[in-house]
Amino acid sequence: MNEDRRVGVWLVGGRGSVATTAMTGAAAVAAGLAEPTGLVTMRPPFTDAGLVGLGDLIFGGHDVVETPLAIRAARLVDDGVLPVGLPGALAGALEAAESEQRPGITGREARIEPQASLARMVSDLNAFRTRHDLGRVVVLNVSSTEAPVEPHPAHENPAALMDALDQNLAVLPPSALYALAAIETGCAYVDFTPSVGARLPAIEALAEAHEVPLAGSDGKTGETFMKSALAPAFAARALKVRSWSGMNLLGGGDGAALADPARAQSKLDSKGRLLEEILGYPVEAPIYIQDVRDMGEWKTAWDHVVFEGFLGIRMKLQFTWEGCDSALAAPLILDLIRLAALALERGESGVLTNLAFFFKDPAGTREHQLHRQYEMLERWVLQKVAA
Amino acid sequence: MNEDRRVGVWLVGGRGSVATTAMTGAAAVAAGLAEPTGLVTMRPPFTDAGLVGLGDLIFGGHDVVETPLAIRAARLVDDGVLPVGLPGALAGALEAAESEQRPGITGREARIEPQASLARMVSDLNAFRTRHDLGRVVVLNVSSTEAPVEPHPAHENPAALMDALDQNLAVLPPSALYALAAIETGCAYVDFTPSVGARLPAIEALAEAHEVPLAGSDGKTGETFMKSALAPAFAARALKVRSWSGMNLLGGGDGAALADPARAQSKLDSKGRLLEEILGYPVEAPIYIQDVRDMGEWKTAWDHVVFEGFLGIRMKLQFTWEGCDSALAAPLILDLIRLAALALERGESGVLTNLAFFFKDPAGTREHQLHRQYEMLERWVLQKVAA
């Protein structure tokens, strides 16, 4: 496998903001048109880890809309996410990725014909691998956040799940069908969204059985990233957090999706667990997401933290975080692809808990402190290199 | 020495806000009238380290004003620093500390009669130790920040320094004379201010010679504390900080002292070094301190951070920190006393680099990342216990 450094990357939600930014950015950095700012794995100590080069990634993907990538990229320029002129300069790369986009699974299809949908995904992934003669393929979900799924007995074990699918029962949302397709075709599966994806006992068991690595979930890019850096500081100083309120204004496709309260719930769940885990006591910590269409691809989070110091005195930290979500997410996507490809190369399977650094709701661990997560990541990447 | 758990604490600036809050708070926590919030050493894993109890501290101090502690405490109640009724409930403890306050060295005395001033301090410290039959005494500087000192050849080695003092040359500010007195009488010396204190080669050498421990300098309580928690997060994520501007509004005695640009300079110097150390590249990072008398004991810092993410996109973090400086500083003072007493007990001497966690400008180390400093502290306290 070492002879072939190329890695296939299959993005679910391949025509979305994050996906388009990630593909354009990978090409730009590979071509020397941009610095690798925001890419964790392009800095020491990770530069020595032999990770796949950005120029060796072959992109494809599933989506349920058909907006050409060139149009999507042009809109991202208008919204200030991509530099003026960049998509034009990388037209070849965008065309190549365009030719590898395939129709994904709609919510309706997942309910009505799950079996056929899954088969179609499996066939798309196999064809992609064959067409490009790829050893390693990483499937990464950056499609719109789904509503939480209803619990169902078929979620509990592989046999029951396969049975339910054979009967065409509507037990899985698209994200889980994509995860299954990845597993069946020997691809790594990474979930950057809070959707269910691979996070069901039945699917985790299948991943172990097929010996593919999994990682997730929900990319940590803004307010939660800040929380995971700041809450440990309060803990270290024995300052007692009394309330930590987080109000988020966001637009874009993501803002619209999260305006649906059911979907927002997925997101809030994955954001909410962290403070108590870090601080060791329950905190009044409301989180709210407001869609503000006019904000486009930008987001402002305001956090209001009341804490108690010596002799019970109340003090306050407030912050605002004004970020471009896709610009924050895209380099992490590329990091995750490189790291998942490393896991494939090493033959690791099951949940990659050492990737917690990237996620709001890290699978397989309760470690939420950013610096500890970074240390986990370093150890995982480097120890194996050493070995 | 283990028989006598009592520790003498000599506060330079003993009638100031921080000193008064620390003494009142120690008595309150010892009496069970308040929780030890903000006290790092009263939480695991430090609770098992056998540190001196707050009730076993005997307080005294030097100051250049004569405002009775009871009056100072009453003002701190008015300003919302101390809970209503608390000084009254602890009148005994405040009276005891009052009876141990002595006139300190004014700037004028340091210039005109340094030799005699030093001798007076030495005699005060010896008398304090004898009066209470104390094994261990910690001298801690919480007096007003001094202007930076002019470099002088006598600063370079002990002999030259002693010589200069013998000739009554004005080569040392009060903080350094206090440090010398501590060293000569076998006390630990901790500098919570950015004043020069023990930070001259000649004085550090004397501390080694007298085998006393030193720690400093400049307590890290607000904006810098935040920086040392947040800058590592930017670094870990490969986000490039373009500018980090910090504007500080503060009142109180400290605000007035820092309204003097020369003194503010001491403070700004000790705040400025950190970002580049953590991030590894120079950052445009202006810091400004504004005295706003009306703010009393309160402080608001506003930080405006512009950073660059993927493909050069500019994003922003802003925070405001609304703190009561004395409430933030006082528990750290008590932590430092307990830890310096531990160093005395262990017979450690010279600069205690492992106390970097507490300081803006940690002596003897360039480690500014809060979580690494915390780990250094843990290792230092616990490894020795284990041994």
Added chain:
Amino acid sequence: MNEDRRVGVWLVGGRGSVATTAMTGAAAVAAGLAEPTGLVTMRPPFTDAGLVGLGDLIFGGHDVVETPLAIRAARLVDDGVLPVGLPGALAGALEAAESEQRPGITGREARIEPQASLARMVSDLNAFRTRHDLGRVVVLNVSSTEAPVEPHPAHENPAALMDALDQNLAVLPPSALYALAAIETGCAYVDFTPSVGARLPAIEALAEAHEVPLAGSDGKTGETFMKSALAPAFAARALKVRSWSGMNLLGGGDGAALADPARAQSKLDSKGRLLEEILGYPVEAPIYIQDVRDMGEWKTAWDHVVFEGFLGIRMKLQFTWEGCDSALAAPLILDLIRLAALALERGESGVLTNLAFFFKDPAGTREHQLHRQYEMLERWVLQKVAA
């Protein structure tokens, strides 16, 4: 009537934060123990308008809880709303008000026995007037915000309404029954809450018929106050507001009441109309209220305003408003009492549109610009004096 300057004040929600703060504060200012800060009518040009003195107000009220005013005031001291020691110094005034508190109408009573409840209120008000031999009485609603009422045909005219009450139909919430009682007994009725109160065609007609003045609704104390000052500035400068998002964190009784989405709706409705009225075009302007119990009597509002300037460039204003709601509301309550008493003295009846300055949702006018509302107030108070 001029001989008797005394005015009766009947507070619905008489044991709440706002009511208790208003009564304590009136006594404090009257006794010279506090400045009249925040009282609009105690500054020129209103000082010459011959308004009733704060010492000439006789307080009473209805509430559905029985917490003694002394206890409520003590809690307000703990929460930093009232100065330490003040309730003690004014014990006499609080006792006098305590002896005039009567059980109000619960939601259940309003549904089950509206007729009897109304009669009880009428009798309480008449007794109060007689007991103190009062010429003028002002009823002011500062009770918890109610959920919006279901429309009902009986709301449209007095006859239908009286008919429905005769049949004991559940067509009115408590606030409206209080308004009816005020009208029937010749009292002015002011609504400081967004509850329905007198804002039904049937009740407004009855007020006209009984020749009593009405004012409301929903006191303008924080975010909306800021909006009514700032939005006119954007308009004057031809800057186009693209979005104005307002996130509110509040605790206290009010926070808890507004945690009920139905009640919050009343509040949001009355806040939402203003921007479009001032700017002249629709604006994306979400408002959200979050209960944060830990914040007690304090509130922080964060507003995030994106506006467009020359050549379409996007710019931003953000503000946080950290206020104590009861401290902001109480002086306005006293202003409104004095002004309603003036209306009674002048024999004005119906909706007092010139009091728009005080309200989020001013009855009888669409004028939301703060400075215009101030001018309306000035003209109304002074022109009549001149006449």
Added chain:
Amino acid sequence: MNEDRRVGVWLVGGRGSVATTAMTGAAAVAAGLAEPTGLVTMRPPFTDAGLVGLGDLIFGGHDVVETPLAIRAARLVDDGVLPVGLPGALAGALEAAESEQRPGITGREARIEPQASLARMVSDLNAFRTRHDLGRVVVLNVSSTEAPVEPHPAHENPAALMDALDQNLAVLPPSALYALAAIETGCAYVDFTPSVGARLPAIEALAEAHEVPLAGSDGKTGETFMKSALAPAFAARALKVRSWSGMNLLGGGDGAALADPARAQSKLDSKGRLLEEILGYPVEAPIYIQDVRDMGEWKTAWDHVVFEGFLGIRMKLQFTWEGCDSALAAPLILDLIRLAALALERGESGVLTNLAFFFKDPAGTREHQLHRQYEMLERWVLQKVAA
């Protein structure tokens, strides 16, 4: 004169950010390529006042650098001030303005050869007027802020001033020489900067004598604009402002100029007078300007306002204003040109106090309340139309 609607506009600092943005924007709006957002005089009621059309402005100017306008405009595109593609689309207009740029007066020239410098300016202005056969010419200063001038007896009356210039004494900075040149050639003179310009008794007297109108000074675009909108709201509500601290971060040419403390002083002086005028009592109101080169054309102001409400309770308003200074200033420049041209048309001379709305330090009036200033403006523009 009515036959010729064209107006000559001579910008001092004609190659700066504000000037370039104003010229480009005027052409863009005239050509229908942009909305007149931010232009006060393009909205009712000013649309009926018969003001000169933006397409009828002929631009020229003085500067001490020679950067071509096309290059300056391209940089403003990079900095996000001008839309991508706009300067290209308006190349003709920029070339026309380029051909009318002339070398201005450097500080050195103003000291060494004031007489000759003044003559050169006069000749440039006369030539401009003749070349384009212009009835009305407005000179508007948007050059870098100068340091405050030393008082000199020659400033007091025209004769003394002329005398001093005849002797080539260094008594006037460039801005004042430009003002003199404007006056001598019958042009209106508007000062958008805090430099001395026409604000000397001698120069004001000369303007009266030559019957030319003057306006100034220091464009009100950001923090001060906010203050003039907000401070009246505090006053109207009888809330007592205790401190109002304003910290400004700015880059660009202006940031660099103001990094010079002497020049910053001019700016701070003109910002500082306002609060006391509006509130009627002195307020602790520090203002600070920090150059942050990395911020380019953008500015962030943070204001921290502590106010006192009922019973002395302390509350807080904080705001951040993130603006693009040139985008805020440019439309005001165009408004001022149109209004100064109106004054010329009407034959008004001396200080135009009714333009206070546009200035931090309005000449000839102490009215700082934004809404009152707007009313003054409306009355001035419209009453004359009516007449």
